[in-house]
Amino acid sequence: xxxxxxxxxxxxxxxxxxxxxxxxxxxxxxxxxxxxxxxxxxxxxxxxxxxxxxxxxxxxxxxxxxxxxxxxxxxxxxxxxxxxxxxxxxxxxxxxxxxxxxxxxxxxxxxxxxxxxxxxxxxxxxxxxxxxxxxxxxxxxxxxxxxxxxxxxxxxxxxxxxxxxxxxxxxxxxxxxxxxxxxxxxxxxxxxxxxxxxxxxxxxxxxxxxxxxxxxxxxxxxxxxxxxxxxxxxxxxxxxxxxxxxxxxxxxxxxxxxxxxxxxxxxxxxxxxxxxxxxxxxxxxxxxxxxxxxxxxxxxxxxxxxxxxxxxxxxxxxxxxxxxxxxxxxxxxxxxxxxxxxxxxxxxxxxxxxxxxxxxxxxxxxxxxxxxxxxxxxxxxxxxxxxxxxxxxxxxxxxxxxxxxxxxxxxxxxxxxxxxxxxxxxxxxxxxx
Amino acid sequence: xxxxxxxxxxxxxxxxxxxxxxxxxxxxxxxxxxxxxxxxxxxxxxxxxxxxxxxxxxxxxxxxxxxxxxxxxxxxxxxxxxxxx
Numbered sequence: 001x002x003x004x005x006x007x008x009x010x011x012x013x014x015x016x017x018x019x020x021x022x023x024x025x026x027x028x029x030x031x032x033x034x035x036x037x038x039x040x041x042x043x044x045x046x047x048x049x050x051x052x053x054x055x056x057x058x059x060x061x062x063x064x065x066x067x068x069x070x071x072x073x074x075x076x077x078x079x080x081x082x083x084x085x086x087x088x089x090x091x092x093x094x095x096x097x098x099x100x101x102x103x104x105x106x107x108x109x110x111x112x113x114x115x116x117x118x119x120x121x122x123x124x125x126x127x128x129x130x131x132x133x134x135x136x137x138x139x140x141x142x143x144x145x146x147x148x149x150x151x152x153x154x155x156x157x158x159x160x161x162x163x164x165x166x167x168x169x170x171x172x173x174x175x176x177x178x179x180x181x182x183x184x185x186x187x188x189x190x191x192x193x194x195x196x197x198x199x200x201x202x203x204x205x206x207x208x209x210x211x212x213x214x215x216x217x218x219x220x221x222x223x224x225x226x227x228x229x230x231x232x233x234x235x236x237x238x239x240x241x242x243x244x245x246x247x248x249x250x251x252x253x254x255x256x257x258x259x260x261x262x263x264x265x266x267x268x269x270x271x272x273x274x275x276x277x278x279x280x281x282x283x284x285x286x287x288x289x290x291x292x293x294x295x296x297x298x299x300x301x302x303x304x305x306x307x308x309x310x311x312x313x314x315x316x317x318x319x320x321x322x323x324x325x326x327x328x329x330x331x332x333x334x335x336x337x338x339x340x341x342x343x344x345x346x347x348x349x350x351x352x353x354x355x356x357x358x359x360x361x362x363x364x365x366x367x368x369x370x371x372x373x374x375x376x377x378x379x380x381x382x383x384x385x386x387x388x389x390x391x392x393x394x395x396x397x398x399x400x401x402x403x404x405x406x407x408x409x410x411x412x413x414x415x416x417x418x419x420x421x422x423x424x425x426x427x428x429x430x431x432x433x
Numbered sequence: 434x435x436x437x438x439x440x441x442x443x444x445x446x447x448x449x450x451x452x453x454x455x456x457x458x459x460x461x462x463x464x465x466x467x468x469x470x471x472x473x474x475x476x477x478x479x480x481x482x483x484x485x486x487x488x489x490x491x492x493x494x495x496x497x498x499x500x501x502x503x504x505x506x507x508x509x510x511x512x513x514x515x516x517x518x
Contacts, residue, residue: 107481195463229518233492235503247437253501257493262485269477272470284466296470332514333472339511340473341480352506359518405463416456424448431444 041110041363051100051115051366053172053305063160063309065089071135071158073309075176082309093304096173102223102368103301106267109225109364112323117172117306118220118369120322129167131159144169145318148216148311160308168218168275168319171369173303176310177214177396184375184394185209187401191392198415200406203379203390213378214396216311216371217292218319220275220326221300223366224268228338232356234260234349255351262342270300271333273326275319275369280329288391288404295395295402298372302397316371323367335360373397381406473511 033040063073065084072085081092097103100115131140131150135157142150142161148169149160161170179187188209196204239254274280274293282290304310335358346353373396381388392403461467507513 107479198459198463230515231518232515233503235495238494250499251501252497252499253495254497255495255503256491257495257503259488259492260485262483264483265481267479267481269479271472271476282469284464288464290469291465293470294465294468296472297475335514336511337473337476337478341478341483342485343508343511345483345485346508349503349508351501352503353508354503354505355507355515357516357518358514402465402468404465407460407463412456412459416452416459419455420448420452423451424445427444427447431441 051102051113051172051368053096053100053115053117053368063158063162063307066091073158074312075310077176077178077180081176081304082307093307093310095301096303096305096368097301099305100172102366103269106223106225106269106366109223109267109366111364113364113366114323115172115366115368117170118323118367120324121168121320129161129169131161133157133159146315148308148316158309158312160311162306162308168322168369169316171218171306171319171371173221173368174216174306174310174371175298175300175303175373175397177314177373179373179375179394179396179399181212181214181375183399184212184214184396187394187399188212188375188377188392188403191401191403192405195405198407198412200381200408203381203406206379209377211377212375212394214314215374215376216314216316217279217374218275218317219272219370219372220319220321220323221303221368221370222268222271222273222330224271224330224334225266225363225365226268226334226338227263227265227361227363228335228342228359229261229263229361230339230342230355230358231259231261232354234258234346234353235351236349237351253351258349260346260349260353262345264338264341266338266341268334268337270297271330272296272298272300272370272372273329273333275321275326276317277320277325279317280321280326286385286388288389291391291402291404292374292376292393295374295393295398295400298395298397300370300372303370311371314373319369326367330365331360331362334362377403379406 064071065073065087067089068084068087070084070086074083074085075081076083076090083090129142129144131142133140133152133155135152136155138152138154140150140152140159142148142159144161144167149158151158192199192207192209235255235257237253237255240251242249242251244250279289279292281287282293284290338360339355339358375394375396377392379390381390390404390406392401394401507515
């Protein structure tokens, strides 16, 4: 026989349910519209990791040609994207914008939406992965720190890391190379030729632009909606006049000071952020990663669904930063964008504005992990503290080139002193005249 | 020609200023340490609403200043962070 449930303590001071409000039905669900706005927004916000971008058809690690089934699939710069080296069939992967609706609904974004390839990296994730070749069953190892494909040494099948593993190596999308290697070599040569006179001798001697490497670098591409406020003081010139005689004439200004406030609601589409701690460190005293940052942006609208075949023949760097790490930088960039948007509206303050307080309120963000194509030429300049690695980077889509060329300091200082001496001599001659 | 003391000092400063200026400009041309992604202008931004409060009265009046801009002008320096509101 079933015993009666224990009703629990009922005496004074014992835990009791809250009494219902007058007229409230015992089973009334919580009505979000009666809650304060911040709590309501949080309750109604979309759950993180809402966008599933994994390709189920590629999970066995083999990228088959849809026509003949061969795994000899390569990326070919051009509109079609992929080519089978066996039967010459060409096809293209789907653009993620269309496949997952990533370009839509930015004005209604709520909360933090994270695509499945941008999910947090597991604490125990490893870079070295072992695959069972589905062609012959052999074990093949892929080091995802630098490569995403490997050839099975027994049956020659090409295996690609296609499944979205939790070590951050597989993004949601990839933007294939469009600029060919010879084009990148020409652009790097042209960049260096404009900077030869004071370049480090060893750099010039060892300069071999054909050693440029095609690298897929990890980025988070973010859509966001936010509101920003700024407050400060602005000045409007009311009078301008000169005082003094002849050579002692000086201009003076009168101005009115006004209190200024601005509020902007805005959306941002495809803001790229480096999702590698190393590349995201833009301290120009210790590295030259700022030149890689400068070649942004990319035409990320054309990024296609992840397929490791795009990476055959290129190296790649693994993502090691999660959304939470990048959020402060993202917030700061949003605030800078907001301030830029406010600038035209304060033109009437013709002596400028001094913003003194500001605030950024992020309403919604959507994070997509992407591999973006960069041609990189590197030169290590030995020196104190391990030296400095100078990069020359070419955007693999637009061809925008930026770089850092090491300087032969004694030569530059000598030239500067010579110029200074000549100018000084001319000045002395002018005074003595 | 008669040149006064201030002008002589200015002319004498031209030599060192030229040397430092040339060094600085070349260093920047080669190393590009001042470059970064101009995300403020190169990102697709859509402004949904932009408004503000225009004060009816001035806070103060400035008379006879020699500076052509407001002190601490940061209207064009979008990346300079100020106090949180």
